Amino acid sequence: MLARSCLRSTRAFAGLRNGAVHISKRAASSSSSGSATESPLRLNIAAAAATTLAAGSIAWYYHLYGPTADATAPAEEGLHPTKYPWVHEQWFKTFDHQALRRGFQVYREVCASCHSLSRVPYRTLVGSVLTVDEAKVLAEENEYDAEPNDQGEIEKRPGKLSDYLPAPYPNDEAARFANNGALPPDLSLIIKARHGGCDYVFSLLTGYPDEPPAGAQVGAGLNFNPYFPGTGIAMARVLYDGIVDYEDGTPATTSQMAKDVTEFLNWAAEPEMDDRKRMGMKVLAVTTVLFAMSVWVKRYKWAWLKSRKIVYDPPKTNDIAPRR
Amino acid sequence: MGFWDTITDLVEAATPWATADAEAPAKELPEETTTESTKEEESTKSETETAAAAEEPAAEEEPAAEEEAEEEAEEEEEEEEEEEPVDPKEEIEEACRNSKQCSPAKHHFDECVERVTSAESEGGAKEDCVEEFFHLAHCATQCAAPKLWSVLK
Numbered sequence: 279m280l281a282r283s284c285l286r287s288t289r290a291f292a293g294l295r296n297g298a299v300h301i302s303k304r305a306a307s308s309s310s311s312g313s314a315t316e317s318p319l320r321l322n323i324a325a326a327a328a329t330t331l332a333a334g335s336i337a338w339y340y341h342l343y344g345p346t347a348d349a350t351a352p353a354e355e356g357l358h359p360t361k362y363p364w365v366h367e368q369w370f371k372t373f374d375h376q377a378l379r380r381g382f383q384v385y386r387e388v389c390a391s392c393h394s395l396s397r398v399p400y401r402t403l404v405g406s407v408l409t410v411d412e413a414k415v416l417a418e419e420n421e422y423d424a425e426p427n428d429q430g431e432i433e434k435r436p437g438k439l440s441d442y443l444p445a446p447y448p449n450d451e452a453a454r455f456a457n458n459g460a461l462p463p464d465l466s467l468i469i470k471a472r473h474g475g476c477d478y479v480f481s482l483l484t485g486y487p488d489e490p491p492a493g494a495q496v497g498a499g500l501n502f503n504p505y506f507p508g509t510g511i512a513m514a515r516v517l518y519d520g521i522v523d524y525e526d527g528t529p530a531t532t533s534q535m536a537k538d539v540t541e542f543l544n545w546a547a548e549p550e551m552d553d554r555k556r557m558g559m560k561v562l563a564v565t566t567v568l569f570a571m572s573v574w575v576k577r578y579k580w581a582w583l584k585s586r587k588i589v590y591d592p593p594k595t596n597d598i599a600p601r602r
Numbered sequence: 603m604g605f606w607d608t609i610t611d612l613v614e615a616a617t618p619w620a621t622a623d624a625e626a627p628a629k630e631l632p633e634e635t636t637t638e639s640t641k642e643e644e645s646t647k648s649e650t651e652t653a654a655a656a657e658e659p660a661a662e663e664e665p666a667a668e669e670e671a672e673e674e675a676e677e678e679e680e681e682e683e684e685e686e687p688v689d690p691k692e693e694i695e696e697a698c699r700n701s702k703q704c705s706p707a708k709h710h711f712d713e714c715v716e717r718v719t720s721a722e723s724e725g726g727a728k729e730d731c732v733e734e735f736f737h738l739a740h741c742a743t744q745c746a747a748p749k750l751w752s753v754l755k
Contacts, residue, residue, distance in 0.1 A: 351732070351733070352732065352733050352736055353730075353732040353733070353736075357736045357739055357740060358740070360740070360743040360744050360747050361747065362747050362750075362751060363747065363748060363751050376755075377755070481743070484691055485739070487735075487739075491711075491714075491715070491730065491731040491732055491734070491735035492714070492715045492718040492719050492722070492727075492730065492731045493718040493722070493727045493729060493730030493731055493732075494730045494731070494732050494735075495730065504732075504735065504736060504739055509732060519686075519687045519688065519689050520686070520687050528755050529687035530687055531687045531688065531689040531690060531691075532689045532691065533689055533690060533691035533750060533754060534687075534754050534755060537754050
């Protein structure tokens with residue numbers, strides 16, 4: 279429709295402007311009309327112009343809004359942690375509880391001097407990390423506020439299993455003051471609270487290079503760690519080979535300690551993982567049985583419908599008198 | 603005897619109705635671990651010995667003695683490792699860094715370090731090698747991850 283109207287208008291326009299030439303041309307050409315030879319060129323020009331305009335507007339739009347403007351260098355985002363083949367992250371695997379035990383030892387001897395683990399009470403350690411007696415002994419090493427006595431004074435009492443792990447600092451301000459203004463985060467949920475989870479924490483703990491790469495700017499009081507966003511982290515490298523003596527004789531290398539403490543922190547963040555996976559298996563087992571049962575019940579209930587036979591028995595024409 | 607104990611232990615650990623008690627193993631724990639380890643050692647020894655016997659029915663005493671010596675040497679090495687633990691991550695990643703897989707990243711990083719250090723010595727360097735370092739570290743850790751996990755406990 280558009281093409282036809284264009285054709286018509288060009289023909290009319292051409293006829294108005296230079297009719298004589300047009301007529302002479304028509305006279306010269308034998309059968310095909312002059313407008314028919316001329317209009318495809320104009321049409322082609324129009325189509326090319328429109329296409330150019332469309333492509334140009336798309337290009338202009340992409341130039342304006344297309345590319346996302348990243349104002350950050352890769353250093354500001356930090357190096358993304360490598361994916362490690364954690365056994366406990368597989369679907370049918372539990373935590374390695376020997377590793378949890380070692381990891382708790384690393385936390386207690388290394389991390390606990392700065393980082394709190396304030397959401398973990400001693401009772402949750404029982405059975406998964408420590409035995410009852412070990413946990414009781416550990417809890418009794420600390421003092422907690424007791425109930426008010428007869429004079430209304432609050433005395434101290436040794437810890438019980440229901441008490442939470444003691445924090446190294448009384449509050450955040452004290453923690454900042456002791457660490458040059460940097461707040462050591464609470465580690466209870468740190469695996470869930472960081473992108474990359476276990477991989478990030480393991481990479482961060484083991485990723486301190488011997489010296490920062492050439493030209494890298496490291497701020498005062500900061501240490502270079504490629505995995506930390508901004509690469510300047512206030513925490514210095516803490517894990518060195520042999521800093522912990524494992525009770526089970528495992529060689530306490532840096533990566534071994536980092537792996538153990540990361541697994542322990544993952545346990546602290548989701549202590550329900552073992553039970554959750556077992557519950558998932560139970561749900562899968564029960565639902566498969568129920569599904570199979572439902573299939574058989576459906577077959578049973580539909581059996582009469584599926585096996586019925588509808589027969590049309592036409593009346594015999596001989597018996598009925600024809601109606602006229 | 604010792605071999606059969608390891609099998610029963612495995613079966614007990616694998617059975618779904620096996621329970622782990624939270625009760626204290628008291629002071630027997632270190633003794634238990636030592637006995638277990640010795641049992642395992644015995645079992646491995648017996649395995650190797652039986653294997654050797656099966657391979658060479660008319661075996662002389664010399665190869666068995668050699669094997670024992672090798673085992674002793676291995677044990678000594680393990681003890682030495684326990685005394686001075688060396689981080690396997692560093693070694694594996696160093697090997698990965700120098701491998702063919704990471705040679706482009708390492709090439710870029712080395713070149714950048716050279717350029718930046720020379721620029722720093724002449725005046726102020728206007729760039730850093732953090733990005734090149736990232737690429738190299740990414741390649742090396744990616745390559746080292748499965749090897750490292752096979753070494754770590």
